[in-house]
Amino acid sequence: MARQLHLNLFLMARGHHEAAWRHPASSRRALTDIELYAGAARIAEAAKFDAVFLADSLAAAENGGLIASGALEPLTLLTALAGRTSRIGLIGTASTTYSHPYTLARQFASLDHLSGGRAGWNIVTSWAPRAGANYGREENVGHGDRYRIAEEFIEAVDALWRSYPADAVLDDRAGGHYLDTARVRPVGYNGEHIRTRGPLNVPAGPQGRPLYVQAGQSDDGRNFAAKWAEAIFTAHLTKASAQAFYSDVKGRAAGHGRRPEDIVILPGISAAIGSTGYEARQVWEELDALTHPDVGLARLSDRFGGHDFRGIPLDRKLTRDDFPDPDQVQASKSRSIGYVNLALGEGLTLRQLLSRLAGARGHLAVAGTPEEIADIIQDWFTSGASDGFNVMPPIIYRQLEIFATEVVPLLRKRGLFREEYTGTTLREHYGLPAVRQAGQALAA
Numbered sequence: 043m044a045r046q047l048h049l050n051l052f053l054m055a056r057g058h059h060e061a062a063w064r065h066p067a068s069s070r071r072a073l074t075d076i077e078l079y080a081g082a083a084r085i086a087e088a089a090k091f092d093a094v095f096l097a098d099s100l101a102a103a104e105n106g107g108l109i110a111s112g113a114l115e116p117l118t119l120l121t122a123l124a125g126r127t128s129r130i131g132l133i134g135t136a137s138t139t140y141s142h143p144y145t146l147a148r149q150f151a152s153l154d155h156l157s158g159g160r161a162g163w164n165i166v167t168s169w170a171p172r173a174g175a176n177y178g179r180e181e182n183v184g185h186g187d188r189y190r191i192a193e194e195f196i197e198a199v200d201a202l203w204r205s206y207p208a209d210a211v212l213d214d215r216a217g218g219h220y221l222d223t224a225r226v227r228p229v230g231y232n233g234e235h236i237r238t239r240g241p242l243n244v245p246a247g248p249q250g251r252p253l254y255v256q257a258g259q260s261d262d263g264r265n266f267a268a269k270w271a272e273a274i275f276t277a278h279l280t281k282a283s284a285q286a287f288y289s290d291v292k293g294r295a296a297g298h299g300r301r302p303e304d305i306v307i308l309p310g311i312s313a314a315i316g317s318t319g320y321e322a323r324q325v326w327e328e329l330d331a332l333t334h335p336d337v338g339l340a341r342l343s344d345r346f347g348g349h350d351f352r353g354i355p356l357d358r359k360l361t362r363d364d365f366p367d368p369d370q371v372q373a374s375k376s377r378s379i380g381y382v383n384l385a386l387g388e389g390l391t392l393r394q395l396l397s398r399l400a401g402a403r404g405h406l407a408v409a410g411t412p413e414e415i416a417d418i419i420q421d422w423f424t425s426g427a428s429d430g431f432n433v434m435p436p437i438i439y440r441q442l443e444i445f446a447t448e449v450v451p452l453l454r455k456r457g458l459f460r461e462e463y464t465g466t467t468l469r470e471h472y473g474l475p476a477v478r479q480a481g482q483a484l485a486a
Contacts, residue, residue, distance in 0.1 A: 047423050047458040048306055048430030048472060049450070050093045050133070051086040052275075053079060055110050057437040058312050059401045060341075061332035063110035067440040073113045080126040082438055089446035090460050092471040093131030093162060095255075095275070095432060096120060100140055101172040104340040117149050124157035131468030133162035133255055133273075138195035139188050140168055140177045143231075144238050147202040154247030159467035162253035164275065165266075167192050189262040194233035196254070196270055201229040203251040205241035250477030253468050259287065259377070268294030272474055273306040275432050277377060277405045279384055284309050284427035306472050309422070310405030312434040313415045315444045322409035329436060330397050338396030341403070345378050356393040360385045364392075377404050401436055412448035419449075420456060 052058070056068040056078070071078035083094045096116040103111035116134035124132060132153065136146050146163075154161035167188035174183070183191065210225035229240035256271035258264070267274050268291055278284035292302035316322035339351050349366045365382050381404060385395045401407045408418055422428045435442040453459040465471060 044457060046460060046473065047419070047453060048308060049089075049091045049459065050095045050131075050275075050308060050430070050432045051082065051091050051442070052095045052097070052310060052432045052434045053082050053438075054097065054434070055113055055438070057441065058403075058434040059326075059329040059436040060109055060337050061329045061400065062437050064332040065329060065437055068437050069439055073110055076114075076119070076122050076126075078438070079114075079119060080123060082442055083123050083127050083130060085439065085442055085446050087127050087130040089450045090463055091130055091433070091446075092430070093133050093160075093468055094120075094123065094127075095133040095162075095164065096135060097164075098135040098137070098166075100137060100168060101176055104344075108334045108337050117153060120161075121153055121156060124153065124160065128158075129160075129463045129466065131160045131162055131253075131471055132157055133164055133253070133468070135164040135166055137166050137168040137173075138192040139183050140173060141195075142238075143195055143198040143202060143236060144240070144242070147199045147242055148244050150252045151203065151242065151244040151247050154249055154252050155244070159248030159469070161247065161249070162255050162273065162468050164255040164257060165192065165196060165270070166257060167263075186262060189258075189266055191235045192266060194231075194236040198229070198231040198233070198236045198238050200251070201231055202238065202240050202242040203246060205229050206243070206245045208246040208250075211245055249467050249469050253472070253474070264291050264294060267291055267305070268300070269298045271305055272469075273308060273472060276307060276309050277380065277403070278309050278427075279380065279404065279406060281422055281425065281427050283380075284422060285425065288426055288428065304474060306429045306474070308430050308432045309428050310402060310432040310434050311419070312402035312405055312407045312436050313418075313441070313445060313449070314401075314407075314409040314436055315412055315415055315441060315449065316409070317411065319410055319414070322411065322414075325436065325441070326401060326407075326409055330400060333397070333400050335393065335396060338400055341399065342381070342396065345381060351392065354392050356396075357391050359389055359391055360395060362386060380404050402434055405432075405434060412444070412452055415445070415449050416452040416456070419453065420458060423458065 055073050056062045062068045069078055086094060096119060098116050103109060120132040120134045150161055150163050206226050210222045212219050212222055226241050231238050253272050254270050255273045256267040257275040258266060259276055274291065276287055288307050292305060295302060295305055314322045314325035316325060335356060342351050343349055346366055354364055419431060433445060435445060450459060454461060
């Protein structure tokens with residue numbers, strides 16, 4: 043069978059552009075209304091997308107009066123979506139820095155059961171500068187320490203998911219034995235940062251364990267992804283950057299005894315689509331006209347660990363001295379390096395940089411006709427830059443509907459994307475190998 047493209051819906055409120063909530067074409071549903079998300083998930087499922095993906099934030103938004111904020115917690119929302127969809131995968135973000143392995147393992151195992159095997163965990167180490175204070179920490183955890191904690195965290199979660207095999211449930215009414223207790227065993231995980239006794243109190247789900255998804259791009263993040271991730275969400279502004287990342291991570295995976303095809307790499311794409319190029323570009327122009335500089339400045343500051351950019355004139359070209367050293371950033375190191383390279387490489391002013399980031403935050407933002415968007419997707423897919431895309435519609439629902447009804451059919455005609463689902467689990471959608479049977483190691 044020919045290699046197949048994979049598409050996720052990265053679902054964010056009323057759209058990925060920071061001003062989407064104000065645009066007349068966006069949904070007017072509240073961010074706490076389940077139907078806002080269910081409607082989008084049903085559009086994606088009808089188009090046979092692999093999964094719906096939800097990001098998360100562990101701190102209230104700054105400048106909350108200027109942006110749409112206050113969205114629902116991902117796992118709770120995905121559990122509700124499980125009952126409103128039937129085939130599409132459900133991927134939620136949860137932090138290894140501010141969660142506990144036992145709780146997280148229970149939650150995702152439960153989601154896997156309730157969804158019939160469609161759960162995926164997006165593993166993040168959390169870079170939000172204000173998150174630590176919300177969890178009783180005076181200081182945020184440094185970048186390197188976050189990945190050391192994450193390594194122990196996932197080892198513990200993986201062990202917990204192996205501790206209660208599905209076939210340990212006998213449900214033998216006649217014999218009076220509900221469990222084969224010899225199969226359910228404590229894990230006794232004792233690391234430097236993480237400790238948990240186990241066993242888990244939820245049996246393994248339909249997938250054996252939920253899918254491991256990861257989004258880090260730093261050197262630590264790439265090493266972590268090469269060892270554990272089965273799907274990687276990544277941000278690239280150019281095909282060359284995406285190709286380098288793709289080759290690097292898949293090469294590192296071989297060092298962990300893994301096959302390159304066992305990792306699905308999905309850059310983000312935010313596409314403004316119109317019947318003409320002019321109409322498509324007008325979508326971005328309309329959205330940009332609704333933005334406020336303070337929103338972009340707050341987001342830029344977060345990416346650089348709280349650095350204050352407000353003293354820089356908006357319409358002066360940025361210089362290297364306007365940025366802190368990205369290598370010293372303890373928040374989102376790889377993304378901050380990308381922002382510096384973008385600004386200096388294209389000679390942008392601060393206002394122009396904020397505009398470039400308003401729609402996709404460092405992911406690929408494009409404008410074009412359905413044919414032009416399909417061409418970009420095919421080019422990246424066939425040239426070693428991606429295995430598919432995280433689709434980030436700038437406006438929900440309008441731009442998602444256009445992508446689903448006009449771009450996806452073109453990809454099908456080119457033999458790149460499925461006509462129908464052929465499996466029922468998220469793992470099957472991605473074409474990934476089955477998890478080993480209960481009683482054997484499940485680690486990637």
